[in-house]
Amino acid sequence: MNKIYFDHNATTPVLDEVFEAMVPFLKEQWGNPSSIHWAGRGTRKAVEDARESVARLLNCTPLEIIFTSSGTEGDNHAIKGLAYAKKDKGNHIITTKVEHPAVLNTCKHLQKDGFDVTYLDVDTDGLIDLNALKSAITPRTILITVMFANNETGVLSPIKEIGDIAKEKGVTFHTDAVQAAGKIPIDLQKLNIDLLTISGHKLYGPKGVGALFARRGVRLVPLIHGGHHERNRRGGTENVAGIVGFGKACDIALKDMDREITHLKALRERLEKGIAEKIPHIKVNGHLEKRLPNTANISFEFVEGESLLLNLDMKGIAASSGSACTSGSLEPSHVLLAMSLSHELSHGSVRFSLGKSNTAGEIDYLIEIMPPIVERMRSMSPLYAAAK
Amino acid sequence: MNKIYFDHNATTPVLDEVFEAMVPFLKEQWGNPSSIHWAGRGTRKAVEDARESVARLLNCTPLEIIFTSSGTEGDNHAIKGLAYAKKDKGNHIITTKVEHPAVLNTCKHLQKDGFDVTYLDVDTDGLIDLNALKSAITPRTILITVMFANNETGVLSPIKEIGDIAKEKGVTFHTDAVQAAGKIPIDLQKLNIDLLTISGHKLYGPKGVGALFARRGVRLVPLIHGGHHERNRRGGTENVAGIVGFGKACDIALKDMDREITHLKALRERLEKGIAEKIPHIKVNGHLEKRLPNTANISFEFVEGESLLLNLDMKGIAASSGSACTSGSLEPSHVLLAMSLSHELSHGSVRFSLGKSNTAGEIDYLIEIMPPIVERMRSMSPLYAAAK
């Protein structure tokens, strides 16, 4: 059976070049970058080279990059680190209802610790209201954290505008750019972002490595205290091979970005058009323009997402459900609910997230097999009969 | 030039078998373990298999293992996680003056946050006094954290006794076993340890992965909040390849342990005897019996450690200085100072930490080249002339 992968927002394959770049650091070059002897010198340089690659992707300076072990760690580091560093100035944080659990659960934790958190609503397109943001800011507001691109819908937040508001009000601005980095341009010279999180395995790098951009002058309480690593900002012996692979992946993402955007947009259009033509009662979720080029989030009325995913899986197609059902909770997608979708539609959503290696043929195969699957599941659904 | 590596406490090479075990998870098996489709199933299983390997090394259950990104993260998770979880019960923590910065700096951070920390003294052998520990415990004591084996000297703490005291007093006991794990047996069924930290790259696994043992029933506030990973105890997409390599390294460590202990003890004896015979004015630091089999920490009077290391490095020998000079601070070793060594002797210490692949020939080479180096450095030293 052909294996088709439409779940690039969950994770991406490691590119061959990335793997090749990592190999020496798992074989002969295994020294500790903190060592002053021969074994450490090459790895120290490799880590610093990778830092430059990450900085180049984001257009910042290498000194502003802190390597982490994941996007989740970066989000925790940025949000808790800023909150604790500024707790004498205020205790109010503003975020949105559609953030990733890495941000939401960090904010919930801070609430237990005496911080006030405002969770901004989004409209049916998945976008926050800038006026609502402005009026939420109080003299006690120390942090705004709003994601760059949503992982479920691909919807892009108005980052430039948020940054300008944050700067004007003197509030620190963090953005979770885990889904945006490598897929669309991010220029930290042009955006008023103070803290930005990215992750290696979402841009064809390895799992277990990420980076936090912290603009020069932004002070954070470390999340992981320890040795002098990362200029005292994050303790722990560096994941050298992972960092090197991540750097390589950033190089490639930057080089190929324009081409990939064109490629992915065309595929996504083909997918959404094909599905819409062949299957009634569907809804594409999220703002149709302000979106990542690779993400299509589609609700299939009257059927539940996981069932669709299992059926797709049996045909070799990997996709993902908006519903967190798959990861240990039975809640419907908090993102789609926040966009005012009904519970049924939220449960019935499927996320197709495309990537580098996907082809038009793969899309066509999906469009061919999907209608009978949906029809069969609908025929089993008590909601469908009721609706007809 | 021959390269000789005597710095295994800093980091170890990745074993060939470990590398081979990792490769599939950097090539074809790159799926996200949280995914329910084909791409995720194999990686989920691989992570759980590795968890069993780690549990086997420590003789605990896989459910008690939380994967982390480093020993440092594990120490932070255990100490902060326990402190915040129990802060209603008390705010007193007991540790020692000779812990790794991952523990010391975490404790220092907690002091700023309202916790009281007792730093126990050690004697000239590097051992704490159990009576001092007992009398330090108050009704407000919530945590004792004492390292299993010291990274600079290899000295082994009386873990069994500390665990018994902690249990009797109802205090949680954490131990940083980063240097002990894989080198000497650790049996969590026999020791009253509640929390224990280990790290992959110290036992021939990759960098960027570690584990925290948290005994069933011990509740921790997570350090990294996020998704449902690690049973809600640690957010972030798993470093699958790293975890798999770590598991493999644990398997091998367990299998080879007895043989390695014999091998390393013999080499270390040869080294210490050879140096003592050829070079006057030296001192082996730490308790001579209660020590890891692989570590020799030797002070060379009248000379500074880094100078010796640089000279050794020029001869292809990688070793490490007790002095933190090498890692961005100019303080002499806090461990040796706590053992009441003079500043001069603390600055003049060199740590030789041996490993699997070291040979008697390598030791003999060291013993051959070391005396003239020490003699030359001494002849340059104003302290030597004064002493003569």
Next chain:
Amino acid sequence: MYSEKVMDHFSNPRNVGEVENPSGTGMVGNPACGDIMKLTIKVENDKITDVKFKTFGCGAAIATSSMVTELVKGKDLTEAEKISNATVAEALDGLPPVKMHCSNLAADALHSAIEDYKKKQGAK
């Protein structure tokens, strides 16, 4: 994640549909939870002679629905009433922990259908 039996019942669900002129109908679950099951039964001489289901839900919800119809077909009402959600899960070689609650409602749907039948009988 799912056992082979679950996947079998999910991919080849037994007794899908609605019994014509059912003796009893049970409907449980709600959209918030993500699972809705409708079970219709035909009862003759206190025996369940026919049973069909329609389910909106995840793999576990569909498999448990299918399994309960197999378990109950031809059974006396008193026997059928003894079938619990746990019985169904067991017959499927278990369910993932997160699925044990919300998506394991098929026996509830059955009991609700039997109750409906009894109510109708009482009303006659």
Next chain:
Amino acid sequence: MYSEKVMDHFSNPRNVGEVENPSGTGMVGNPACGDIMKLTIKVENDKITDVKFKTFGCGAAIATSSMVTELVKGKDLTEAEKISNATVAEALDGLPPVKMHCSNLAADALHSAIEDYKKKQGAK
């Protein structure tokens, strides 16, 4: 970590030892810091005609000691007094940031030696 020049002066240090019957002696640093430098100079006609050092310290400490002896040999006292720790670090193509303070004391040792010489002169 270290520049080539530093490594050169570290592995082949110039002017190691003690000048016989020195005109002045400077000793700076302390064991806590990990660096102790002793500089002895011979002064003739206000010119430093000979200079030697002994140093307990790390690579940077030894290299700066060696470098300062090279810089100062044959210089007038007034010129020698102008040499600062920064001059020495520069002549070595720079030092790692952590080494800029504690291990960069060679010029201090020189000034201390010159002072010692002047004091002795004054006492005459």
